[in-house]
Amino acid sequence: MTDDANYDYDLFVIGAGSGGVRASRVAASHGARVAVAEEFRVGGTCVIRGCVPKKLLVYGSHFAEELQDAANYGWTVENTKFDWPTLRDAVLRDVDRLNAAYTSTLETHKVERFLERAVVTGPHSVRLASGREITAKHILVSTGAWPVMPEFEGAEHCITSNEVFHLEKFPRRVVISGAGYIAMEFAGIFNALGSHVTVVNRSETILRSYDEALRDRLLQITMARGIQYRFNCPFEKVVKRDDGLLEVWLKGQIDPILADQVLIATGRRPKTDGLGLETAGVKLGQSGEILVDDHAQTSCPSISAVGDVTNRVQLTPVAIREGQAFADRVFGGKHVTIDYSCIPSAVFSQPPLAGVGPTEGQARNKYGSIKVYSSDFRPMKNIFGHRPERGLYKMIVDAATDRVLAIHMIGPEAPEILQAAAIAVKAGLTKADFDATVALHPSMAEELVLMK
Incomplete structure (x- = not known):
């Protein structure tokens, strides 16, 4: 691509989270002059204060029931105790590692970094906390979301x-x-x-x-x-x-x-307070979200937004795809959009649950005639445990076409199993396709092809 000498950069990104880092890296690989500003740490919510450290805490907490169940499998486990600082510090060390890895990615692609706050001052300009004014042909806002703190005494x-x-x-x-x-x-x-x-x-x-x-x-x-x-x-x-x-x-x-x-x-609210978006005529929604079209463009043609700040789908993989698509469109000449259908999601509760596609109620409202298949079972993992907990898998099928519309499940390792199942739903496979697949026994995943 040809540099535009009228601007300091071809792309200036505000926020170095998953979406911003991906957009920066890809835009730079297409030959763009890219800079990114981040007021806290490179990596964003998921890496620094969200899904990654939280999942590590989930893993750490699982040992409580594993140690409890070990005796029924013949193990003698004595004098067990839990030390919070050990787990906490191990998790924070991994956050440091990921922060360094994301920073290295930007360095490798020659993306200039400003570790300070940046605010928009016009359609093609931003101001850093240090007072420096910077111009860019394109500005991408990827500042994510922030926890909501309700107002009450104390x-x-x-x-x-x-x-x-x-x-x-x-x-x-x-x-x-x-x-x-x-x-x-x-x-x-x-x-x-x-x-x-x-x-x-x-x-x-x-x-x-x-x-x-x-x-x-x-x-x-x-x-x-x-x-x-x-x-x-x-x-x-x-x-x-x-x-x-x-x-x-x-x-x-x-x-x-x-x-x-x-x-x-x-809940979490899009982090747009004090960003100066009004100086460029960028329109916001009722929750402060940046309103964008199918190409991530705001009401100001030179400013785009991706990730949680748009409040469309607050999921890290979605932000990454949006950042990639933006960079490929603007700097790579590719005509790509994001398909928001059949996005799998999970809750790492204990036990975890996961789903892809509409709920049973949503499917009935949209498709009218549906069939619901299920499997209610006690996971083999729990047989020797002290918990009589049962897993539940549900499959929702379009009665007219036999196409699988959704799969929902709760039980051990549900998110790991659902990722593969989501491919089948996205591909439009039918209940007959699942029935024709030989079960992998003994496993919890085999319930996917045995539902009645």
Whole structure:
């Protein structure tokens, strides 16, 4: 491509998360002069304060039940104890490793980095925190999302998913506000590691976007594991006592809940505050999200946005694909768009659940006549355990064509199994195709081809 000498850069990226780093790297590989600004650490939410460190905590917490079950498999395990600083510090070291790896990727592709905040000052200009003004032919905003902290008395005593990875001490009692995927994942982590966990939710539903049967099964299992729930209970206030304990007062409740930590996990909002987008006429939605078209372009032709800041699909692989597509379109001359259908997702709760395609209710509304197949089974892994927990797999099929519309599952390793199954759903395979596939026995995954 030909450099445009009228600008300092061909592309300036604000935010070095998954989408921003991918867009920067790919644009540079196409010959663009690229710079990226990041006010915290390279890697973004997923790598620094999200799915990667959280998944490592999930792995660490799994040892609690594995050690408990070991005796039934003939192992003698004595004097076991859990040390939070050891796990916490190991996770943070891996975050450092990934931060270095992402930084190295930018260096390798000769992307200039500014480790400071940048704000938009016009259609082709940004200003760094140091005061430097920079011009660019194209600006890409990929600043992600930020935890929502509701307004209530004592909110300053609470933490969000940003701070939870840095706790000095492991809390014996935890109150979690919210019942989305972040709340349910941390509820499982703290519960498995020995905390008394109470989940408080404004409504009576957990994991609203997931299939109802899976939600009900997860609720039953987690309650049996000792997690307590308070539904239809908004926060009224949080009071910090002289001894350091927190009193969580809920509306309509007579007595407070005592906690060592209160985690607010009530969602994430696009991080657009103070970015100066109004100076370029960039339109925002009701939640502060940047409104974009199918090509990631905003209402200002020279400014685009990818990832969570657009509030379309808040998933790391989607941000990466959007960043790649943007760079290939603008700097590689390729005509590519993103297909948002059949995106698989998972909740790393304990046990985990995963799904691809519409829920049963959504499928009935859209297709009318559907068939639902299921398998309700006790995973072999649990046979020698102390938990009579059962897995549940569901397959939703278009009655008119026999095409598999969706698969939903809860049980050990559900996300690992669903990734392969999602390929089949995306490819438009039929229930007959699943039935014709020989089962891999003994496995949990074989239930996919045995559903009735």
